[in-house]
Each structure stands twice: as structure tokens, then as C-alpha cells.
Amino acid sequence: MIAFPDEAAGCPLTGIVASYTPRLAALAAEPGFVAAVDQHAAEIRERLFAQGPELMPRPLRRAELTDYALGFLDALAEVGWDQPVGYDYAVDRLTAICWLVHQNGLLDA
Template sequence: MNDAPACPLIDVAATYMPRLSEFSFEPGLVAAVDQHAAAVCDALLPARRGPEGRTVRREELADYVLGFTDWLSEAEWTEPAGHDFATLRLTAVCWLIREHDLLDA
């Protein structure tokens, strides 16, 4: 029996991955999500810049998501109908999950 908690990326992807389909309808959303994805990468990989690019690791992104969602819970955040900082950040996490194929890891 496996008592390990489920990877938080699975829940985030299930909830926010569908927002990536909005890219074709909202061009500004692409830019906003790209900026948030860059900010997440900066938080995860501040010293790993260079010609080899950045490699986002599942464990590091999962830790980031746990911290971010804990902060949202403490702030009693509720998801709005549109896009706020938190939804953009979580959508950016989904973009990173997809781009780095982190659910199949």
C-alpha cells in the first residue's frame, strides 16, 4: 500500500489545464501566462541560466505548487470567473507541466 501523497501537479493540471485552450481566444492571455511561467522558472532555477536552457523538474515544481496553494488557502482565496494573479500563475504551472512533460515523469 502506498501512503505517499498524490503529486499536487495532478490536481492543478486537472483544474487549470483547460484554461490553456483559451489562448486562441485571448491573445493577451498568452503573454500574461508566459510572464508567469518565466517568474516560476526564475523562482525554481535562479542559477540555471545559460545556453543549455532551463530544465524544470517535477519535484521542484510540485514543491512550488504546494507552497503557492498553501498560501492561497491561508489567504482564503477563491477562484474568480476571470483571470487574476493566482489563476494566471496556476495556468502558467500547467503550461510548464505540458511543455516539460511532467505528468508522465
């Protein structure tokens, strides 16, 4: 599995946030990156939110996003992914995870 600095007790979210929060600044200047991150965030929400008959979204849970992130990082490790200087699918997805953590206050006390 790809490890991030300050990774706490099996929870990769802290490390992802530390590594990808600086990329959130690029959202203000790069519309293509905004669109990619938004699409990735929407797909993650769709995968994690099993909608019931009421079709109302429920709050994103830290444990669910953590499990998703662990699986995604394992898949990246299996293919030997290295973070590029620019952007690729994995950077977009990890930035979306970071954005979801911030938007949902998942690392707040």
C-alpha cells in the same frame, strides 16, 4: 491548503493540470491571457532555475515545481482565495504551472 481533485500523494500537479488544462484553450483567443501566462511561466522558471556560470537553463524538475506549487497553494489558502469566474493573478499563475507541466512532460510515466 487548497485541494484539487485526484491529488496524488502530496503532489498537487495532477490536480492543477486537471483543473487548468481547459483554460489553456483560451490561450488561442485571448492575447492578454497569453501574455500573463507567459510572464508567470517565465517568473516561475527564473525562481526555480538557479543559473550557474554557464547560464544554460536546465530541465525543469517535477519535484521543484511540486514544491513551488505546494507553497503557492498554501499561500492562497492563507488568504482565503476562491477561484473567480474570470482571471486573476492566481488563475494566471496556476495556468502557467499547468502549461509548464505540459511543456516539460512532468506527469508522463
